[in-house]
Amino acid sequence: MVFQATTSAPVNIACIKYWGKRDTTLILPTNSSLSVTLDQDHLRSTTSSRADPSFTSDRLWLNAKEEIIKDGGRMSTCIKEMKRLRKQLVEDTDPNAPKLSTYHVHIASYNNFPTAAGLASSASGFAALVSSLAALYSLPCPPTTLSLIARQGSGSACRSLQGGFVAWEQGSQPTGLDSHAVQIAPESHWPTLHALICVVNDAKKGTSSTSGMQRTVETSPLLQHRIKNVVPQRMVDISKAILDKDFDAFARITMADSNQFHAVALDTTPPIFYMNDVSRAIIAVVEEYNRVWVEKTGKVKAAYTFDAGPNAVIYTEGENVKEIIEIIVRFFPQQETFKDPFGLFANDGGLKEGGKLIDGFNEAVAKTWELGSVKGLIHTKIGDGPRVLGEEETLLNAEGLPK
Numbered sequence: 001m002v003f004q005a006t007t008s009a010p011v012n013i014a015c016i017k018y019w020g021k022r023d024t025t026l027i028l029p030t031n032s033s034l035s036v037t038l039d040q041d042h043l044r045s046t047t048s049s050r051a052d053p054s055f056t057s058d059r060l061w062l063n064a065k066e067e068i069i070k071d072g073g074r075m076s077t078c079i080k081e082m083k084r085l086r087k088q089l090v091e092d093t094d095p096n097a098p099k100l101s102t103y104h105v106h107i108a109s110y111n112n113f114p115t116a117a118g119l120a121s122s123a124s125g126f127a128a129l130v131s132s133l134a135a136l137y138s139l140p141c142p143p144t145t146l147s148l149i150a151r152q153g154s155g156s157a158c159r160s161l162q163g164g165f166v167a168w169e170q171g172s173q174p175t176g177l178d179s180h181a182v183q184i185a186p187e188s189h190w191p192t193l194h195a196l197i198c199v200v201n202d203a204k205k206g207t208s209s210t211s212g213m214q215r216t217v218e219t220s221p222l223l224q225h226r227i228k229n230v231v232p233q234r235m236v237d238i239s240k241a242i243l244d245k246d247f248d249a250f251a252r253i254t255m256a257d258s259n260q261f262h263a264v265a266l267d268t269t270p271p272i273f274y275m276n277d278v279s280r281a282i283i284a285v286v287e288e289y290n291r292v293w294v295e296k297t298g299k300v301k302a303a304y305t306f307d308a309g310p311n312a313v314i315y316t317e318g319e320n321v322k323e324i325i326e327i328i329v330r331f332f333p334q335q336e337t338f339k340d341p342f343g344l345f346a347n348d349g350g351l352k353e354g355g356k357l358i359d360g361f362n363e364a365v366a367k368t369w370e371l372g373s374v375k376g377l378i379h380t381k382i383g384d385g386p387r388v389l390g391e392e393e394t395l396l397n398a399e400g401l402p403k
């Protein structure tokens with residue numbers, strides 16, 4: 001009998017940013033956060049897990065390369081916690097259940113997006129790890145319970161166990177048992193929400209989120225103001241904006257929170273810069289686009305947000321994506337013709353440079369950047385939580401090694 005399972009899990013991009021831990025071992029945050037889950041049809045981590053009495057240790061391969069599972073490290077904690085849940089919830093209650101918690105596991109994981117693109121893979125990666133072990137172990141657990149474990153792999157991973165709009169409630173207990181993710185609304189609530197990721201060329205290796213946020217906790221007075229006086233109200237306001245499908249409110253809060261996150265990075269000693277000149281030019285272009293629409297309708301139509309790197313994610317409603325891509329390509333010509341997965345430019349064979357601006361747009365807000373400054377565009381939309389895949393999708397061969 002082979003005990004194995006394969007699942008895939010999505011990427012999430014925060015609108016209210018997690019930045020700072022009050023407990024670095026349990027990964028308990030200094031503030032709540034909220035994200036949008038992106039569609040796995042475009043970006044995903046896929047993970048296969050197998051438990052077998054013949055295995056001599058727990059082993060894990062990421063994109064076919066073996067990673068060392070360090071004792072007491074994040075991966076080892078997640079695997080240990082999942083085995084504990086298997087024993088407690090399945091084996092201790094059903095004497096006939098195979099004792100999978102006593103077997104070692106082999107785990108193979110694969111990201112369908114290049115790590116070199118600079119897209120964070122730890123959220124989807126740990127969510128896929130936890131969901132594949134949950135499937136392997138037949139755990140009768142809701143995603144919120146599993147989020148307690150994914151959180152200990154990487155904080156933001158706890159928000160990738162559900163689709164749609166997901167809040168990570170910071171909690172107050174020292175055990176972390178109330179620091180979990182809850183779904184604010186499923187993807188079906190607002191299916192017209194799209195995301196455009198602008199992959200920005202980045203020569204240098206930036207400060208990791210893990211070390212960067214701890215330096216901010218230790219040195220930034222602005223962070224204290226943010227966690228006490230800003231984030232709590234924003235969590236309330238953005239949840240309401242989402243439930244009302246009020247894009248204008250959603251976008252304004254998202255942009256303000258991205259900017260405050262980068263402000264607390266700058267307020268860190270020594271300061272941390274995640275955005276570069278290209279990132280700032282994208283902000284200028286989106287702000288100008290919104291200015292035109294506010295003049296016409298009183299409402300903004302696009303929201304930028306940046307994580308711990310220079311890439312931009314632009315949220316907008318599906319009906320605006322085409323004109324936004326045109327504008328982005330106008331200022332950031334593409335090395336390779338952009339072919340839209342939704343067929344937006346199917347008639348004209350794609351878009352490479354010189355996209356159209358909208359009426360009233362002030363061209364002087366940015367220069368035309370050199371080819372490849374934005375080295376790729378990924379157009380995707382809001383999506384669902386982890387999926388259990390069929391046997392034929394397994395990443396492990398008959399011996400339990402990566403294929």
Ligand code: DP6
Nearest residue numbers: 014017018154155156209210307308
């Ligand atoms: C800027 O979840 O990568 O993307 O918990 O140390 O693994 P660790 O950090 P991580 O931090 C993500 C920070 C962020 C904001 C966010 O996703 O909320």
